[in-house]
Amino acid sequence: MAAKSLLLFSVSLILFLAQACATDMSIISDDEEQMTAMYESWTVKHGKSYNALGEKEKRFQIFKENLRYIEEQNAVEGRTYKLGLNRFADLTNQEYRRMHLGTRPRSALRLGATKSDRYALRDGDALPESVDWRTKGAVAPVKDQGSCGSCWAFSTIAAVEGRDGKCDTYRKNAKVVSIDGYEDVPVNDEKALQKAVANQPISVAIEAGGRDFQLYQSGIFTGKCATNLDHGVVAVGYGTENGKDYWIVRNSWGSSWGEEGYLRMERNIADKTGLCGIAIEPSYPTKTGENPPNPGPSPPSPTPKPSVCDEYYECPESTTCCCIYAYGKYCFAWGCCPLEGATCCEDHYSCCPHDYPVCNIHAGTCSMSKENPISVKAMKRILAKPISFSRQGLKSDL
Missing domain, CATH: 3.90.70.10 (Cysteine proteinases)
Incomplete structure (x- = not known):
């Protein structure tokens, strides 16, 4: 009877220890998973990214070591x-x-x-x-x-x-x-x-x-x-x-x-x-003196100089004057190509960049040369503006 009781006790003890070991292993596993989740959350919070091969795992190992250190130090009693x-x-x-x-x-x-x-x-100072x-x-x-x-x-x-x-x-x-x-x-x-x-x-x-x-x-x-x-x-x-x-x-x-x-x-x-x-x-x-005065706002940029087509018409700065209607050697209406140094096409409507100077009027494109197949889309002209009377007077005075 005593032997049977001892056997039952031994079996029970072995089962208990086995269960305890299994529990400890699961805790360790859970801790690793928890650390991984914590690390991923931490990387997002602090905007961390690692490009080098193996760098993220290396940082994770350092992270875990620092976490263990933090837990040890925070457990010290009486720490402020x-x-x-x-x-x-x-x-x-x-x-x-x-x-x-x-x-x-x-x-x-x-x-x-x-x-x-x-x-x-000093004596008497009250802070x-x-x-x-x-x-x-x-x-x-x-x-x-x-x-x-x-x-x-x-x-x-x-x-x-x-x-x-x-x-x-x-x-x-x-x-x-x-x-x-x-x-x-x-x-x-x-x-x-x-x-x-x-x-x-x-x-x-x-x-x-x-x-x-x-x-x-x-x-x-x-x-x-x-x-x-x-x-x-x-x-x-x-x-x-x-x-x-x-x-x-x-x-x-x-x-x-x-x-x-x-x-x-x-x-x-x-x-x-x-x-x-x-x-x-x-x-x-x-500091005993005054600060230098505020320099104030920056002066306005100089007024852009227009492109003058003739005595009566002008185009905005960095554009090219192109004649729209000509009679003989005179131009009676001007257009503005929105490019500097542009080529004015013979259709009196379009224009081409200076580095694509060949006008392909029927295709509406511009080429670097007749033999080069590379082309860009031709630009449209806009109407030039009449020069104001005040500017005409100023020009006459000059």
Whole structure:
């Protein structure tokens, strides 16, 4: 009896384990199918297309690896930011850094900058608890630098756009703008940077090469980064959420990255350089004089000169005068062929282009030569217009 019970238990255990293994295999299969569907949806959303043989499969493998990394990092308890399948999800971290980050020689960064204590924090300074220049109309829509390391240009432009704390929509189409120079915010001082950002958007440089930065989606970023400055962005505000201070940073990777193109970075950390080196090289444009005047509308184009047929008739510019009715050596009525340097056909009705000068009147075509079978359709003339009396008088005076 005991042996029979043991046998039944063993069989039941084997069946249970077999079912469990089958379930695990189906989950793995379902995950692969789900990843494939997710990848296809992602490629459509971000407008991705791959032409090289095997490139799509290669990107899919990178996509899956990034997805696994995202799930692992998002599962970390207490983390204040989330990663997501943004536009860089099909890139390795090395590819991302090569394609979307840029570096500048540090010796060249400080040339021309004026050291200033304008925003040095002083006793008695009362700074607002939060600032967001986006809500004040001082920040233009997020731009996309594409696959070139031009972030520094976008950072500078954004700082100039917000220099006076407002966006002048009435002059948005003007092409002339100038600044008198730029000044440095006191370096390695987040309080000085806070004072500066309270007054205007500030250009800053950060290290953005980490994988968490690449795949950032939302929240207050506290990820690992050093101070190898490789990306130019703009600090456009600051605030506090759940007791954690943060900077509002405007990026130049389009609105599909991060929080609609923005990043919130932890503020007031122990390191004086700030998170990712944000306090190392902050600067801002200065402006005391007026901008150059708007050049205004372009002058109108000169009036086209007509083709003069005789003292009484003319044709529009770039057309050819062709006589419609002649008596002896005089023409009493003119037509205009809508081609410059055209050949006037003997039927007094049609005309041919100068590179197809042979008129085939009966066929209504024009040929390059009598021996060449290639032809084009002949053009019709339109009536010439009489020259106005004022123009006749002017011509007589000349």
